[in-house]
Amino acid sequence: MTDRRPRGLPARLPVLWPAAMLLLFFVVPFGIMLAVSFFHQVEGGFYEPGFELANYARFLDPFFGRALLFSLWISVLAAVIVIAVAFPFTYCLTRLRRSAQVPFLVFVLAVLSLSEVIIGFAWSTLLSRTAGLSNLVAWASLIPRAQAWTPSFGALLMGLCYLGFPYTVLILYPPLSRLDPEIPEASRTLGASPLRTFFLVIVPVLRGPLLGALIMVFVFNLGAYLLPQVLGRPQHWTLSVHITDQAVFQSNLPFAAAMAIFLMLFSLAFIGLTMVLGGRQEAAR
Amino acid sequence: MNWNSSKTGSHPAAGRRQVLLGAAATGALAVGGLRSRPARAAGTLKVGTYGGYFKDSFDEHIYPAFTEETGIQVESIAEPTGDAWLVQLQTAAQSGQAPADVSMIAQVARLRGQNAGLWAKLDEAKLPNAKNLHEHFVHRYPDGAISGVGAVSWYVTLCTNTEEFPEPPTSWKALWDEENAGLLGLMALASNSFLLEITAKTWFGGTDMLGDEAGVQQALDKLKELVPNVQLWWRDEGQFQQALESGEIPMGEYYHDVTGLAASQGKPVRSTFPEEGGVLDSGSWCVINTSKAMDEAHVFIDYMSRPDIQAKLARKVGTSPTVKRELTDLTPEEFAAVGSDIPPIIPRYDLYLEKDAWISQKWSELIAG
Numbered sequence: 077m078t079d080r081r082p083r084g085l086p087a088r089l090p091v092l093w094p095a096a097m098l099l100l101f102f103v104v105p106f107g108i109m110l111a112v113s114f115f116h117q118v119e120g121g122f123y124e125p126g127f128e129l130a131n132y133a134r135f136l137d138p139f140f141g142r143a144l145l146f147s148l149w150i151s152v153l154a155a156v157i158v159i160a161v162a163f164p165f166t167y168c169l170t171r172l173r174r175s176a177q178v179p180f181l182v183f184v185l186a187v188l189s190l191s192e193v194i195i196g197f198a199w200s201t202l203l204s205r206t207a208g209l210s211n212l213v214a215w216a217s218l219i220p221r222a223q224a225w226t227p228s229f230g231a232l233l234m235g236l237c238y239l240g241f242p243y244t245v246l247i248l249y250p251p252l253s254r255l256d257p258e259i260p261e262a263s264r265t266l267g268a269s270p271l272r273t274f275f276l277v278i279v280p281v282l283r284g285p286l287l288g289a290l291i292m293v294f295v296f297n298l299g300a301y302l303l304p305q306v307l308g309r310p311q312h313w314t315l316s317v318h319i320t321d322q323a324v325f326q327s328n329l330p331f332a333a334a335m336a337i338f339l340m341l342f343s344l345a346f347i348g349l350t351m352v353l354g355g356r357q358e359a360a361r
Numbered sequence: 362m363n364w365n366s367s368k369t370g371s372h373p374a375a376g377r378r379q380v381l382l383g384a385a386a387t388g389a390l391a392v393g394g395l396r397s398r399p400a401r402a403a404g405t406l407k408v409g410t411y412g413g414y415f416k417d418s419f420d421e422h423i424y425p426a427f428t429e430e431t432g433i434q435v436e437s438i439a440e441p442t443g444d445a446w447l448v449q450l451q452t453a454a455q456s457g458q459a460p461a462d463v464s465m466i467a468q469v470a471r472l473r474g475q476n477a478g479l480w481a482k483l484d485e486a487k488l489p490n491a492k493n494l495h496e497h498f499v500h501r502y503p504d505g506a507i508s509g510v511g512a513v514s515w516y517v518t519l520c521t522n523t524e525e526f527p528e529p530p531t532s533w534k535a536l537w538d539e540e541n542a543g544l545l546g547l548m549a550l551a552s553n554s555f556l557l558e559i560t561a562k563t564w565f566g567g568t569d570m571l572g573d574e575a576g577v578q579q580a581l582d583k584l585k586e587l588v589p590n591v592q593l594w595w596r597d598e599g600q601f602q603q604a605l606e607s608g609e610i611p612m613g614e615y616y617h618d619v620t621g622l623a624a625s626q627g628k629p630v631r632s633t634f635p636e637e638g639g640v641l642d643s644g645s646w647c648v649i650n651t652s653k654a655m656d657e658a659h660v661f662i663d664y665m666s667r668p669d670i671q672a673k674l675a676r677k678v679g680t681s682p683t684v685k686r687e688l689t690d691l692t693p694e695e696f697a698a699v700g701s702d703i704p705p706i707i708p709r710y711d712l713y714l715e716k717d718a719w720i721s722q723k724w725s726e727l728i729a730g
Binding site: 117118119120121122134137139197200204205206207224227305306309310311313318321322323324325326327328329331 | 441442444445447448451470472473476477543549550552553592593594596597600604607608609714715716717718721722725726728729730
């Protein structure tokens with residue numbers, strides 16, 4: 077029998093197209109950014125080609141170290157909170173009748189259509205002293221008078237969670253709706269309470285999608301540069317804000333590129349660590 | 362942060378003269394009206410101004426009349442704020458492109474572009490109206506060639522919500538007043554807030570002290586005292602304006618022109634020139650060196666330097682003229698609406714060019730507490 081499957085180049089053609097696109101739109105721009113991060117910034121002018129480590133050396137300053145740590149910290153925190161809220165929400169959602177699920181899904185998708193700008197400004201109004209929710213709380217005599225809840229750490233955290241929530245629901249919805257109902261049923265039959273079933277059966281079964289969602293929301297948060305400006309104080313400005321400042325306001329593309337590379341390396345390391353830890357747990361099971 | 366319009370940085374009109382004579386108005390007429398009209402060129406010119414209020418105002422009040430008079434079509438381009446546009450122009454120029462032929466450029470960005478040779482050298486003979494401008498608004502390369510011409514100037518003043526502050530403040534010192542804790546909105550960057558200059562003028566007698574790092578450090582130390590008063594360090598005009606109008610953040614530095622416009626629409630805001638003076642900032646017309654419409658660009662810049670057009674800008678857009686005041690037919694009331702006789706604080710643009718990285722770092726550390 078002759079093997080009729082195409083060999084050589086024809087077999088690889090379908091792969092070449094995405095590979096070329098990846099090369100053109102990801103690898104090349106990334107290469108340019110990497111190169112620029114080593115260029116020389118002319119004080120009072122633009123950058124010029126060169127090779128120097130000065131842009132990376134600026135990181136030794138504790139200021140940017142703090143900004144990096146803060147970025148990682150708030151990104152992780154917001155990601156964990158979002159998963160903690162979105163996972164039970166999605167689980168309950170998938171247990172509803174189809175017709176009852178639709179309005180919720182439409183709502184979640186509708187939130188996705190809002191831009192970061194609108195979300196930021198909406199929250200800054202909602203948390204403001206003059207027009208915000210604190211007026212309701214004050215009206216209910218829980219606090220003496222209305223106060224400004226933004227800009228603050230809490231406001232920023234709230235904004236990031238709001239932004240990440242619909243994405244998380246959409247990632248978790250398919251695996252949760254495919255979850256075989258016999259699994260929780262078996263657990264219940266064997267005498268486990270609903271809570272016990274949820275934490276000891278459903279969560280471990282869906283560890284993969286959960287980890288994926290966690291990483292996605294974390295990376296998403298790390299890239300947020302608008303919410304920290306609108307809802308945070310200067311000490312809450314993430315590294316992404318400083319990158320924007322350098323690129324947009326100081327014309328210092330080499331330093332901005334160096335910071336971007338640095339941020340990317342850190343997030344890759346973080347993702348790698350999460351996956352390794354996840355894999356190790358898997359193996360130990 | 363470039364989701365809104367904004368203007369950043371520029372040059373100064375020192376020594377305003379309070380002369381307003383009938384003769385001045387006549388002179389303006391002679392210069393503006395009787396000059397020989399440029400030959401009708403049929404080209405198209407791409408002109409960039411800050412997106413938002415500026416672009417809208419120019420689209421409505423300036424470009425149609427310009428096209429009618431010269432036959433040159435204007436393609437209006439919305440520029441992003443800060444140095445972002447400069448970076449885009451620079452990148453485009455390297456590949457021979459010109460996203461806009463003429464751009465309104467803030468002063469730090471203009472100097473940066475000039476240092477890199479990004480601006481086309483302009484022909485003085487084709488800009489007869491440039492002589493109407495204060496000399497410091499005609500920017501030159503070291504060899505004397507014109508690199509840009511002042512377009513509009515504007516003031517950054519102390520603005521307050523009239524309901525939260527029934528009495529207007531009189532001095533920039535109000536920013537340091539402990540009673541105003543948590544009430545202030547200030548600009549987030551050293552190079553557009555000009556707070557170093559304001560501090561130097563208010564507490565140390567002038568901006569000369571900013572000539573060396575020790576002086577800058579002294580101003581930074583003084584600024585540290587006002588940081589607890591600041592509720593919002595803003596980059597976006599819209600964000601602060603909304604907060605100022607609602608009284609959420611009832612005091613801060615803001616643009617005199619836009620505040621005046623908001624007040625005229627019945628919003629409870631006012632702009633005050635403190636006794637130390639408002640900050641006089643400006644934008645200039647620069648032509649990218651890859652432009653193919655050099656003739657049209659000269660016609661446009663010359664047109665914009667006419668006293669009657671500068672007066673029109675003052676009336677319609679609320680900017681302060683870059684031409685000598687006595688050449689315009691602005692009444693004292695009209696002039697007071699766009700400026701002040703208190704000597705302005707002139708930004709030290711050189712500072713943000715020469716000590717760029719050092720200042721931005723010190724500044725970030727300062728405001729982050």
